[in-house]
Amino acid sequence: MSVVKPLKKLVSCVILDLDGTLINTDGIVTDILKVFLVNYGKQWDGREAHKIVGKTPVEAAAMVVEDYDIPVTKEEFLSQITPMFSERWSNIKALPGANRLINHFKSHGVLMALASNSPKSNIEKKISYHKGWRDSFSAIVGGDEVTAGKPNPEIFLEAAKRLGVHPSSCLVIEDSLPGVTAGKAAEMDVVAVPSLPKQSHLCSSADEVINSLLDLHPEKWGLPAFQDWVEGTLPIETWHIGGPVTRGFGRGSKVLGIPTANLSTDGYSDVLSEHPSGVYFGWAALSTRGIYKMVMSIGWNPYFNNTEKTIEPWLLHDFNEDFYGEELHLVIVGYIRPEANFPSLESLIAKIHEDRRIAEKALELPIYSKHKGDPYMYNL
Numbered sequence: 467m468s469v470v471k472p473l474k475k476l477v478s479c480v481i482l483d484l485d486g487t488l489i490n491t492d493g494i495v496t497d498i499l500k501v502f503l504v505n506y507g508k509q510w511d512g513r514e515a516h517k518i519v520g521k522t523p524v525e526a527a528a529m530v531v532e533d534y535d536i537p538v539t540k541e542e543f544l545s546q547i548t549p550m551f552s553e554r555w556s557n558i559k560a561l562p563g564a565n566r567l568i569n570h571f572k573s574h575g576v577l578m579a580l581a582s583n584s585p586k587s588n589i590e591k592k593i594s595y596h597k598g599w600r601d602s603f604s605a606i607v608g609g610d611e612v613t614a615g616k617p618n619p620e621i622f623l624e625a626a627k628r629l630g631v632h633p634s635s636c637l638v639i640e641d642s643l644p645g646v647t648a649g650k651a652a653e654m655d656v657v658a659v660p661s662l663p664k665q666s667h668l669c670s671s672a673d674e675v676i677n678s679l680l681d682l683h684p685e686k687w688g689l690p691a692f693q694d695w696v697e698g699t700l701p702i703e704t705w706h707i708g709g710p711v712t713r714g715f716g717r718g719s720k721v722l723g724i725p726t727a728n729l730s731t732d733g734y735s736d737v738l739s740e741h742p743s744g745v746y747f748g749w750a751a752l753s754t755r756g757i758y759k760m761v762m763s764i765g766w767n768p769y770f771n772n773t774e775k776t777i778e779p780w781l782l783h784d785f786n787e788d789f790y791g792e793e794l795h796l797v798i799v800g801y802i803r804p805e806a807n808f809p810s811l812e813s814l815i816a817k818i819h820e821d822r823r824i825a826e827k828a829l830e831l832p833i834y835s836k837h838k839g840d841p842y843m844y845n846l
């Protein structure tokens with residue numbers, strides 16, 4: 467008699483980390499440390515960001531105090547810095563896809579827990595600003611409720627216990643290395659969503675690494691699939707960006723045969739950091755020409771390994787001239803796929819043409835075509 471093993475162990479519950487996974491805390495940490503260090507005559511250089519992500523507050527404080535040689539104890543540091551954080555909690559944004567994910571699991575009756583290294587009272591405070599979140603979690607475990615925070619598995623084991631399920635029934639979603647380590651040590655399946663760019667290699671022990679919550683496919687884990695994908699595209703809350711067309715790397719048409727009308731990222735760094743890298747599409751308006759379909763990438767273009775995050779819109783129309791300097795407005799309406807690296811230039815080009823076909827077809831659908839009339843398209 468043979469025993470058929472399931473390909474993948476199926477889960478029934480989800481345990482989520484909070485900071486960097488559901489809410490965008492990283493930008494705030496950086497902002498606050500910058501201000502704080504200036505008071506001690508030091509300058510934040512970003513080197514801590516990778517080290518402190520996912521650490522308990524005390525551990526993170528100890529690292530900053532030591533690395534910057536600040537003449538305070540870690541307790542003093544924490545007591546000075548904590549009020550600076552509390553002030554900001556009321557406007558920490560949910561990360562793209564966080565509300566979608568919570569609503570989806572809630573509506574399908576999938577039990578969810580929050581497990582964070584932050585003290586429980588801080589977690590409660592932070593989520594109180596997000597409508598419907600508190601009631602969506604059947605359990606919340608804070609770092610102050612266990613003897614050791616992540617990377618120790620205790621916090622996840624406690625969350626499973628409070629959900630009343632076996633650890634092996636839980637899928638952990640985490641942005642940091644300590645969190646991934648803790649989830650694996652708890653013998654849970656772990657999906658990593660690194661919150662810091664270009665860090666996916668750090669999460670190699672995770673069962674899957676995804677670029678943003680938009681890329682989660684719950685059915686891979688035996689959970690109900692999202693129903694909102696249409697013809698290979700995901701409708702998103704629309705956002706826009708615009709300005710005069712600037713010169714880019716001169717690579718689009720020359721290397722790829724695909725011109726991309728670059729916009730200056732000055733003044734848009736917040737918008738750019740808010741949106742996960744990937745391929746998106748929408749509508750583009752040029753002040754003297756009209757409105758066109760558009761497909762674009764946001765990110766570092768792994769094939770070219772850029773150091774700056776840029777947006778690269780390809781207007782789906784044959785123009786017989788350049789239009790540098792002309793005012794360009796973009797309304798972004800949907801998402802196609804995460805950024806990826808390619809083994810060859812040909813495969814990259816083929817993929818971009820496939821993105822083009824997907825975008826062109828999708829933009830005919832009423833959910834996307836209606837945004838052609840967005841006032842922003844006519845306000846230039």
Ligand code: ADP
Pocket residue numbers: 711712713714715716717718719720724725726727728779780781782783784785787788789790
């Ligand atoms: P750059 O690196 O300067 O952006 P590209 O090779 O990407 O150079 O070419 C982009 C330029 O080509 C745009 O700024 C625009 O003036 C022109 N252009 C012509 N057709 C298109 C198109 N269909 N989409 C975007 N830009 C186009």
Ligand code: MG
Pocket residue numbers: 714715716717718725726727728778
């Ligand atoms: Mg370009």
